[in-house]
Every structure is written in structure tokens, then in C-alpha cells.
Amino acid sequence: DSGVTQTPKHLITATGQRVTLRCSPRSGDLSVYWYQQSLDQGLQFLIQYYNGEERAKGNILERFSAQQFPDLHSELNLSSLELGDSALYFCASSVDESYNEQFFGPGTRLTVL
């Protein structure tokens, strides 16, 4: 158990809908990262937050947004969902914003029908 929790574990929704994925980092970790894992794209970095502020952005679509709250938990919002958004979404956390080990949660499997 990495100490990172993600909810829900599974999510099934329809095209055009909006969903919110939630992540609680390990106790004491200030950085949160979001990744998308699909069969054809591998593990793609989406976005990083550090202590409530956006720190780095990867290949995150404009339909996706995230935020980190004062209690350090983070949410990833996915809107106008398309079939191609079906994937595993991982959250990871690390102690700070420098190059250190990232601890990954168990992931949320999103299925868009």
C-alpha cells in the first residue's frame, strides 16, 4: 500500500458527460501528479500540483482540469467525455517538487460508453 488513495475505483459513464476523480496523497507529501494510462498511449503525464499551485503541465486536454485543495487532496475533472478518454487514471504524490520518488495510487478505471 503506497499510502495514496484514489476514488472511485471504477467509473462507467456516457459520452458527453463530466466526471470527477479524487486523490488523497500520502501524509506529508506536498506534490500531486496525474497520469493517464491507455493501451495505445502508455503512461502520459497530465499535470502536477505542488502545495496548491500548478507546477507543470503535460499533454492535458482543455476538456480536463485539476486542482489541489488546502488539505492537499486533488481532483481531476474530465468533461465532454469521449470514447477515447477511457483509460486508467493514476494519481501519484511526492514529498516536494524536486526529483524524488513518486508514490502511485491504485488508479481509477474510467469507461466511457
Add this chain to the structure above:
Amino acid sequence: GENVEQHPSTLSVQEGDSAVIKCTYSDSASNYFPWYKQELGKGPQLIIDIRSNVGEKKDQRIAVTLNKTAKHFSLHITETQPEDSAVYFCVTGNQFYFGTGTSLTVIP
């Protein structure tokens, strides 16, 4: 952005043999090179990392070598065991670029 190439994509070895996975990268500014292991149904987990001021690092049966001049680094697993079967990812850039993964199968 960073371009990370990882080879091979699949690897089967007999238990007790060694396994080697290689990655090349393009960003010369990269200075942190971790390797993650992902077991079925789980998130990736760090198994070893190396920083650019070191050429080699070893942790029991696992070692990583780095050639910054050639921009490549490798994961070496010796005396492989069935529980080593998983997908392995190299990571580089600012730690956000994952390789395409190597599915390792250790045959008992």
C-alpha cells in the same frame, strides 16, 4: 518535449537468468533517471533510481547504469525470479516522461 525510447517491449527469460532493459532519451538537461515496476492491477512502484553524477547504482539483484554522453540508461536484473514478472518503465526528463514499457516474463 522529451523523447524516451525503451527496448525491448517484451522480454521472456528463464528463472535465474539475467534481464536487461534499455532506454534512450533526448533531453541533455535530464539528471534524474528512475525505473518503475508495475504489477498487474496496480500502480507503478519505484524500484531503483540514479542521478546524473553517478554512473552505476546497485540494489541487491537490481542495477542501473547511466551513460550521459550517449544519453542512455539500462536496468539490469540478475537471478530473475517469477515475482519479477511485471511491466517496467524507465522515466526521464523532469521525471514526467515514461518510456513505453517492457513486459518481463520470468519462466519458472
